[in-house]
Amino acid sequence: MRRTSLSKRLARRLEVQRDTDTDVDIYVNKDTRPLPPSRRTYGPWEFVGLWMVTGSFNVGGWAAGSSVISLGLNVWQAMLAIIIANTFVGLVCIAGGHPGAKWHIGFPMWMKQNWGIWGYLFPMAIRVFLSFIWTATNTWYGSQCLRVLLTCIWPSFLKLDTELANGAMKVYDFIAFVIYFLLCLPLIWFSPENYKKPFLIASTTVATTVFVLLIWSVVRAGGGGALLADVGAVSGHEPVEGGALGWAFVAAVTANIGSIATHMWSQSDYTRYARKPRDQVLAQLVMVPLGTIVVACIGIVCTSCAATLYPTEKKLLWQPYAFLDAVRKHEGTEGARAGVAFASIAFMFSQFGIVVASNCVVAGIDLAALLPRWCTIRRGGYFTVAFVFVLQPWSLLNSATNFLTVVGSFNVFLGPLMGIMFADYFLLRKKNVKLTELFSNDPTSIYWYAKGWNWRAGIAWIMGASFLMPGLVQRAVDSGGFWPGWTRLYQLAWFFGCLLSGLVYLVLDYFWPMPEKLAVDDLDYFGTFGDPPVFTDSLGVDADCEDIVMHAKSIDV
Numbered sequence: 001m002r003r004t005s006l007s008k009r010l011a012r013r014l015e016v017q018r019d020t021d022t023d024v025d026i027y028v029n030k031d032t033r034p035l036p037p038s039r040r041t042y043g044p045w046e047f048v049g050l051w052m053v054t055g056s057f058n059v060g061g062w063a064a065g066s067s068v069i070s071l072g073l074n075v076w077q078a079m080l081a082i083i084i085a086n087t088f089v090g091l092v093c094i095a096g097g098h099p100g101a102k103w104h105i106g107f108p109m110w111m112k113q114n115w116g117i118w119g120y121l122f123p124m125a126i127r128v129f130l131s132f133i134w135t136a137t138n139t140w141y142g143s144q145c146l147r148v149l150l151t152c153i154w155p156s157f158l159k160l161d162t163e164l165a166n167g168a169m170k171v172y173d174f175i176a177f178v179i180y181f182l183l184c185l186p187l188i189w190f191s192p193e194n195y196k197k198p199f200l201i202a203s204t205t206v207a208t209t210v211f212v213l214l215i216w217s218v219v220r221a222g223g224g225g226a227l228l229a230d231v232g233a234v235s236g237h238e239p240v241e242g243g244a245l246g247w248a249f250v251a252a253v254t255a256n257i258g259s260i261a262t263h264m265w266s267q268s269d270y271t272r273y274a275r276k277p278r279d280q281v282l283a284q285l286v287m288v289p290l291g292t293i294v295v296a297c298i299g300i301v302c303t304s305c306a307a308t309l310y311p312t313e314k315k316l317l318w319q320p321y322a323f324l325d326a327v328r329k330h331e332g333t334e335g336a337r338a339g340v341a342f343a344s345i346a347f348m349f350s351q352f353g354i355v356v357a358s359n360c361v362v363a364g365i366d367l368a369a370l371l372p373r374w375c376t377i378r379r380g381g382y383f384t385v386a387f388v389f390v391l392q393p394w395s396l397l398n399s400a401t402n403f404l405t406v407v408g409s410f411n412v413f414l415g416p417l418m419g420i421m422f423a424d425y426f427l428l429r430k431k432n433v434k435l436t437e438l439f440s441n442d443p444t445s446i447y448w449y450a451k452g453w454n455w456r457a458g459i460a461w462i463m464g465a466s467f468l469m470p471g472l473v474q475r476a477v478d479s480g481g482f483w484p485g486w487t488r489l490y491q492l493a494w495f496f497g498c499l500l501s502g503l504v505y506l507v508l509d510y511f512w513p514m515p516e517k518l519a520v521d522d523l524d525y526f527g528t529f530g531d532p533p534v535f536t537d538s539l540g541v542d543a544d545c546e547d548i549v550m551h552a553k554s555i556d557v
Contacts, residue, residue: 100268
């Protein structure tokens with residue numbers, strides 16, 4: 001009996017405080033309910049900072065050109081592909097962030113609307129898995145920037161060169177990884193609405209660093225470098241021509257979209273913090289394409305200059321930490337070491353944004369929605385970052401090429417998922433959400449569908465993904481091969497999957513329509529658009545509450 005009593009007391013202490021001011025079926029805490037005005041602190045400039053750090057000015061954004069040029073494009077073709085892809089990404093991000101900006105709900109609640117009260121577990125499982133993977137890999141990238149910093153301060157740090165993990169890393173890599181992991185932990189403690197100043201600091205420092213590196217590289221190399229002059233001879237990838245060039249260009253656009261598809265998919269997890277629905281629009285319409293285009297093109301130019309400056313390097317220095325390490329090693333001056341040290345700090349800051357804000361916090365939001373009784377954003381974030389050791393990113397990035405190819409090709413699955421959610425929200429529901437029904441486990445909920453699952457979404461997703469799976473298999477087992485038809489579909493993966501699944505979803509609803517697609521709440525039950533409603537008598541509510549409800553129905557971006 002004592003053991004039972006102790007376990008119950010422990011369970012009660014671990015429980016998250018439940019919000020009791022709303023009459024809904026499921027357990028609701030402060031992180032899972034629609035956000036009240038007091039927690040919506042993001043204006044246009046906060047979204048600029050968010051996207052500069054998590055979307056472009058980071059290790060992945062700098063190295064974006066590497067995958068594009070490996071397809072056989074020259075530098076100018078690669079830059080054009082990056083421009084087209086990321087202009088499109090900006091538009092998709094605005095669409096993906098609309099429910100969060102208007103209704104102030106997170107991504108998990110939106111998935112309930114189009115997948116069902118229980119069916120949302122399927123897309124959520126994919127989202128949490130991707131958060132674990134990208135948290136691990138970006139923590140490794142951040143630790144490599146820290147390794148360069150520590151080497152600048154203590155050159156003898158590189159003497160810790162005993163190999164670990166079957167040669168996947170060395171002792172100095174692991175030490176840097178552990179230290180960087182520990183540095184991430186305090187940042188997870190803060191709530192997302194308090195990230196405004198960190199975003200400002202990180203975006204300012206890393207943007208300045210990127211442009212300084214561009215100017216220094218061009219001046220030091222006396223021009224754009226060897227890669228711009230002869231891409232085939234330097235990169236080892238022969239430029240393609242004719243019809244092959246057209247398909248390579250299409251594949252490059254799709255690859256750029258796929259690299260940020262996870263971020264596009266769950267935009268509402270951050271746009272729910274918008275003070276006004278329109279606050280996300282201009283910032284994302286401008287900064288999403290502009291930031292990524294600028295950083296990727298600068299990364300290409302600096303890599304090109306490095307090929308001219310340091311011809312003894314065995315491979316192109318696509319990652320910024322590899323570029324900085326080469327500068328430290330070859331320049332050999334105290335000034336170069338100091339500059340590299342400061343640049344490494346700037347990229348470390350940007351990786352904090354990727355690890356914590358873009359992955360740990362988002363995974364925390366998702367886990368809080370899945371387990372609201374036990375999980376908050378903070379707890380979910382710590383749970384996610386703990387998995388970096390389980391996933392061993394040093395092995396993933398250094399030896400498991402096929403595995404990373406599969407994970408990096410998740411646009412095969414995300415394209416169909418996004419086609420479904422856009423068709424459902426924009427075309428069928430006309431951007432309407434009945435919030436209280438999302439927080440219900442009752443079969444009478446309009447989002448219950450069939451035993452809590454929207455079979456239309458399941459069929460539409462299978463149709464979209466099934467045509468792309470053979471191409472994904474070919475990419476994983478025979479990356480240099482060509483499977484007629486399937487390889488071409490894979491090169492169109494995001495577009496094809498999105499369009500096909502969206503169309504199938506619309507057709508299924510036409511023949512088997514969903515109930516009450518345009519339904520909204522008659523009251524502002526959660527205090528999302530103002531103060532919670534005050535009931536004055538049995539006949540109704542006061543006029544102020546009715547005004548709030550009318551405002552909730554009318555707002556748009």
